[in-house]
Amino acid sequence: MLPSSDSVQAQMRKGILEFCVLAHLRCGPSYGREIAGVLSRDPSLLTSEGTLYPLLARLRKQGWVETSRQASELGPPRRYYTLTADGAAALEAFTTAWGPFSRSVTTILEKPR
């Protein structure tokens, strides 16, 4: 069975999306719907907003983010996610690895025989 571009993207998202979430949180605390809104602007990153929440639960379990509940002027209180020191270190490790990795993939994909 030949893979579709959607299934290839879905495979590539695994293990990468969590670092996109951490990268977003580097700018400051954010709540679920806001994170989902930012990531789903690019459909190649997040196709179903609901899939973000198991990922956030895992990040919290791993100690890479922590949560706090804050009142909102509009709507219910919101659970804000904040990057922890471990999360920042994990993001740093990913960022260091990602540059050479993505360059290598691009090079081999574009390299003429």
Next chain:
Amino acid sequence: MTSQRHRTSGPHQELIDAYLADLKHALSGLEASERDDVVASVREHIDTALSEYDRDPTAHEVETLLGQLGSVEQIARDAADGADRSDRAPQDTASRDGWIPVALAGLSLVLFWFPFVAVPLALGSGIAAAISIRSARDPAKRRYRIAITLSVATLLILFLLGLGLVAGRSSSGPIGEQPIESVPAPTG
């Protein structure tokens, strides 16, 4: 008033409740705490989205919102995939961790007859295991527990032996302090 606005009623709320119930059921493979966490977060997402309307959302708008969240099967599949990966990754190192303290603590138990070697070995391996166990996961955590048990056993044996030696010496009394029987002076 704004705090009430996010709540829909009637058929819309039933739609949302049915979606969340289906989601909870689809996530039954996760740990209960993680599943409840995900369902509560999705509920909050929906409530937040609905609070952005300055009127009651239509059924179509609620359906669109649930459509953007994705099917419960898709969310459950992603959750299961992620749980598998996060369980696998730490086990790669966890499968190797913990053997060295077990070996050193076991050696200290074997060498208990040589206390100058056994005590530092037992203390070192026991303390190292006690520090590492906090951040360890199974099966490494089990090994650290074994190492701590072996270290404590060694130290306990040495302590009891020491007590036995001290008790033995004190009951026989110090050498050279045997009571001297008085010999009666010869008469006549």
